[in-house]
Amino acid sequence: MNLDVEVDDSVEGAIAYFESAYEKGWTDGLPVFPPTKERVAEMLRHTDRDPDDVVGKIPPRNGVATVRKIAINAVMTGCRPEYLPVLIAAIECMLEPKYNLYGRQTTTHPGAHLLIVHGPARTELDVNCKFNVLGHGWRANATMGRALRLMMINIGGNKPGVTDMATHGHPGRYSYCIGEDEEGSPWTPFHVDRGFAKDVCAVTVVCAEAPHNINDQVSKTPERYLGSAASAMAHLGANGIYRGGLQSEQILVVTSESANWFQSFGWGKADVQKYIFENARQPVRELRDRGGWNTAPLPSYVNKEDDDAMVGIVERPEDILVLVAGGHLRHMNAILTSAYNLSVTRALTRKDGTPVRSVKELFR
Amino acid sequence: MIFEERGIPTATFITHSFETYARGLCRMQGWEALPLVVIPHPIAARPQDELRAKVRKVSDAVIAALTGHA
Numbered sequence: 001m002n003l004d005v006e007v008d009d010s011v012e013g014a015i016a017y018f019e020s021a022y023e024k025g026w027t028d029g030l031p032v033f034p035p036t037k038e039r040v041a042e043m044l045r046h047t048d049r050d051p052d053d054v055v056g057k058i059p060p061r062n063g064v065a066t067v068r069k070i071a072i073n074a075v076m077t078g079c080r081p082e083y084l085p086v087l088i089a090a091i092e093c094m095l096e097p098k099y100n101l102y103g104r105q106t107t108t109h110p111g112a113h114l115l116i117v118h119g120p121a122r123t124e125l126d127v128n129c130k131f132n133v134l135g136h137g138w139r140a141n142a143t144m145g146r147a148l149r150l151m152m153i154n155i156g157g158n159k160p161g162v163t164d165m166a167t168h169g170h171p172g173r174y175s176y177c178i179g180e181d182e183e184g185s186p187w188t189p190f191h192v193d194r195g196f197a198k199d200v201c202a203v204t205v206v207c208a209e210a211p212h213n214i215n216d217q218v219s220k221t222p223e224r225y226l227g228s229a230a231s232a233m234a235h236l237g238a239n240g241i242y243r244g245g246l247q248s249e250q251i252l253v254v255t256s257e258s259a260n261w262f263q264s265f266g267w268g269k270a271d272v273q274k275y276i277f278e279n280a281r282q283p284v285r286e287l288r289d290r291g292g293w294n295t296a297p298l299p300s301y302v303n304k305e306d307d308d309a310m311v312g313i314v315e316r317p318e319d320i321l322v323l324v325a326g327g328h329l330r331h332m333n334a335i336l337t338s339a340y341n342l343s344v345t346r347a348l349t350r351k352d353g354t355p356v357r358s359v360k361e362l363f364r
Numbered sequence: 365m366i367f368e369e370r371g372i373p374t375a376t377f378i379t380h381s382f383e384t385y386a387r388g389l390c391r392m393q394g395w396e397a398l399p400l401v402v403i404p405h406p407i408a409a410r411p412q413d414e415l416r417a418k419v420r421k422v423s424d425a426v427i428a429a430l431t432g433h434a
Contacts, residue, residue: 061392106389157392165385 007034021076025159028149028174032076043071043081045364047088049351055088056095059102061157065091069155070147077146080139083125085348085362086203087147090115093205093344094148098247100341104207105158108165109239109338111207112172113148116323118191121201121348122179124359129179131327133253134172134211145175148205170210178325184256185324186263193269194345200355206321206335206343208251209239214332222267225258225332226275232334233313234280240313241282242292243339244299248314251335252276255326269322277317281310296339365395374398375429379405399429 007017017034021027033039044051044067051068058065070087079087094101094113104111117127117140128138136142152158160166166173182189182198191202214232219225233250234241240248252272254262262272285307287293303309314320321343326333347355348362356362367374378386380402390398403418 060389106385162385163388163392165382 007036009034009036026150026154027076028146028153030146030174032150033078035072035075039075040068040071043075043079043084044068046081046084046359046362048362048364049088053351055091058091058095058105058151058156060106060163061155063155063157065095065151065155070151073150073154074143074147077143077150078139079143079147080125082359082363083140083144083147085201085356085359086115086117086121086125086144087151089203089346089348090144090148090205091151093203093346096344098342099205099207099344100247101156104341105152105156106163106165107338108167110166110168110170110173110209111338111341112170112176112210113145113152114172114206114208114335115145115148115177116190116204116206117144117177117179118182118189118196118202118204118345119198119200120357121203121359122182124201127177127179129181129325130184130256133178133181133325133327134176134333141177141179142175145172145177148177149173149175172208172210176208178253178323181256181324181326184259184328186260187269187322187324190321190323191345191347196345196347196355197357199357201348201357201359202345202355203348204343204345206249206251206337207341208335208337210335211253212334212336214334216332217330222262222265222271223275225261226272227279229332229334230276230280233276233336234282236282236286236291238313238336239292239338240336241287241311242298243296244302244311244313245297245315246339247342248339249319249321249337249343250276250280250313251321251323251337253323253325253333253335255331256324256328257330258332259324261330270317272322273317273320276320277312277314280320281312283307284309284311287311365390365393365398368395368398373430373432375401375426377401377403379403379407381405399425401425401429 018031049067053067055065125140127140158164214229216228299315
């Protein structure tokens, strides 16, 4: 497929391009911009990598994702040229084996690729980290998340009902991109927990279900407040409760107000993770012969023969991924995964692998 | 596909609702010849007897897949 086409760069030409691209199956259903040679060339100036560098092969078609093809899809979704390094790093994340992209692209489960931007790239690219962080309104969030989906379609061969058997999907499949509210957080940023310097630009990608709000304006203690979150994260229909021993991670997003409120009780991020780990559970008797029972390993600490044994959603406390994001008011949000796929974090790097502290370091 | 590449014969069960999808994926992966054993949909939450009956009907296809005698 050659997406880099000669188009008439008039308004009528752009509309005709969208109509034609839609008919060819090159879109997510929304209008796309024509990836003219000029726009693609301009975007390619925002990475130090060569246009024909192969980032990897995207399943299930195993289409070759070159830097140029990433740029073409990014132009089509309306990305600004300087977003390109984020998208290259995101694709590198998704192609790590533990991400299990082949499985995520073809499963019946409604996962979408949640792109999380860390460090200075958030402010440089104006990535929303605060109010309506999972919603609309910011070009970087809207178009970068969308570009990943378009690459899954145009390079990876994703097609609903044909190669993608997701029964329902979810709206995040159009776009799913946030930044962490590092300035509002009392804790170390997520990418720092994963071994990167605070001032390094990094991204995480995790395949996740739709966000689910946790509203608790009343609880007076961290235990009671997090009890509301634990309940939302370990419901009987959740994938993770039946697959906690199968590469499971589950995500809790808290606002800066909630994070600072925890901290006012002396609770750090690890305390939140430990509490959710220990309390987001259901007894074996409720799970047996229901949901995904007996189709995947439970966490190693569970004796599944014991009706009273409590089944957790992950193997270890650190598998509860805690992010600070959203407007500065009191709310939490559970973003659950199917398990059998893990999040991946990578720094934005020069082509020699050196992490960058500004996306501008990559511009030519 | 990984087992077959290592010389281990396989028989992959799918229900007919997944047949077009599975054959398409096999083609994309360069494995058009992967032996698929198709049984009627659905299989989730069906009685044991019904499932056994569905599998018995395709036993020849399973043997053929595993022995290479189509």
